[in-house]
Amino acid sequence: MSEQYMMEKEEIYSKVMRAGRRTYFFDVRSTKAGDYYLTITESKKFTNDDGSFHYKKHKIYLYKEDFHEFKDNVEEMIQYIIDEKGEEVISERHQKDYKKENNEENNSVEEPKDETATSNFTDIEFDDI
Numbered sequence: 856m857s858e859q860y861m862m863e864k865e866e867i868y869s870k871v872m873r874a875g876r877r878t879y880f881f882d883v884r885s886t887k888a889g890d891y892y893l894t895i896t897e898s899k900k901f902t903n904d905d906g907s908f909h910y911k912k913h914k915i916y917l918y919k920e921d922f923h924e925f926k927d928n929v930e931e932m933i934q935y936i937i938d939e940k941g942e943e944v945i946s947e948r949h950q951k952d953y954k955k956e957n958n959e960e961n962n963s964v965e966e967p968k969d970e971t972a973t974s975n976f977t978d979i980e981f982d983d984i
Contacts, residue, residue, distance in 0.1 A: 867891065876900045893917040 868883040880896040895915045902908045917925055 890919065892919065893922075 866882075867885060870881040872879040872881070876899055878898045878900075880894075880898065882894045882896070883891050884894055885891055893916075895917065897913045898910050899912075900908055900910055
């Protein structure tokens with residue numbers, strides 16, 4: 856198989872979505888049998904202490920037999936989030952002027968903020984899929 860053919864095979868159809876430090880790559884690829892499947896790659900940029908940077912990548916392979924169920928599940932999850940919290944983004948990461956309101960009715964003791972606790976989670980918006 857020639858190198859030219861391999862390149863064409865890898866670049867059947869692609870789309871890039873940039874979202875802050877994350878970039879999402881949507882790529883249509885071909886199986887050995889000539890059928891198509893989708894890969895979704897999340898690439899996140901990290902800066903090292905010395906100023907250099909590296910990327911961490913996570914990839915999902917999605918095959919045709921799973922398209923409808925995957926789409927239905929994503930749509931259901933998106934609708935659940937919108938129904939529960941609306942479409943307005945309310946996290947500190949997304950709004951520089953966001954301030955947490957203290958409810959005087961809420962007498963619970965607030966635990967110390969642990970920056971690393973949620974830093975390992977991934978925020979993904981599927982509206983563009």
